[in-house]
Amino acid sequence: MDIGAYLERIGHTGPVRADAATLAAVHRAQLGTVPYENLDIQAGLVPSLHPDDLFDKIVRRRRGGYCYELNSLLALVLEDIGLEVTRVRGAVGPRDAEPPEWANHLALLVRADGRLWVADAGLGDGFLEPLPLEPGRYRQGPFTYTVEPGGDGTTWWIGHHGKAAVPGYLLDTEPRSAAYFEPYHRAKATSPESVFVRTLVAQRPFPDGSLTLRGNALTELAPVGKNTVLLPDAAAFAEVLSDRFGLTPDGADTAALFAKASAQTAEHLARG
Missing domain, CATH: 3.30.2140.10 (Arylamine N-acetyltransferase)
Structure with missing residues (x-):
């Protein structure tokens, strides 16, 4: 991973350390410069999630992507910086959806400065800075985001602000491999x-x-x-x-x- 080229792509010029300040700065910078987009899928292509291909598309060719691409690249970068990153599945949609559409979203849990954070550069119009995985309401600018436990010990509700495109998503904290998301990504990229x-x-x-x-x-x-x-x-x-x-x-x-x-x-x- 050419971290220097990635940092140039997102315009981050500050220090890079395995801490919460760097996590927040990189998260905000990626969201501020790398758009959420599905133009490849609209052109009939299935975007590759291979690390080299993600880097080529988003960094070298200065494109964007959707959650499986954007958060996959962010995970690789944060791991290279030295942070502990866990890939987890989400279910974007209403909180009471039955059944939840698990793995229609890839999110990240990142441990930094002794706390666990929800990092997500792939929600489209989502939160600019990571949210602590702790119950509460978190204000960012004019918007308020909600983090609430799901009641079963493994799931959480990540509530979007009221003017967003989606209400939020359920998050399952069980660690998942990068390969776990491949079939879900392919289905989202090809199913009519x-x-x-x-x-x-x-x-x-x-x-x-x-x-x-x-x-x-x-x-x-x-x-x-x-x-x-x-x-x-x-x-x-x-x-x-x-x-x-x-x-x-x-x-x-x-x-x-x-x-x-x-x-x-x-x-x-x-x-x-």
């Missing part, structure tokens, strides 16, 4: 029923809001409210990807992606 196959998405969180592209609908959440516009053509679509998300889909047909995204939005609006 997968939301990642059905809908193009790119997201970035900010200290006081977030930016979400879903289909060709661009939504900006800011302190003054929420505003959504439909991108009118492929040129505007490419400009938003580049200027707002820092993305240039290498080798992808942007016009084809825009046409697909527009059709997705039209179908969504037709369903009401």
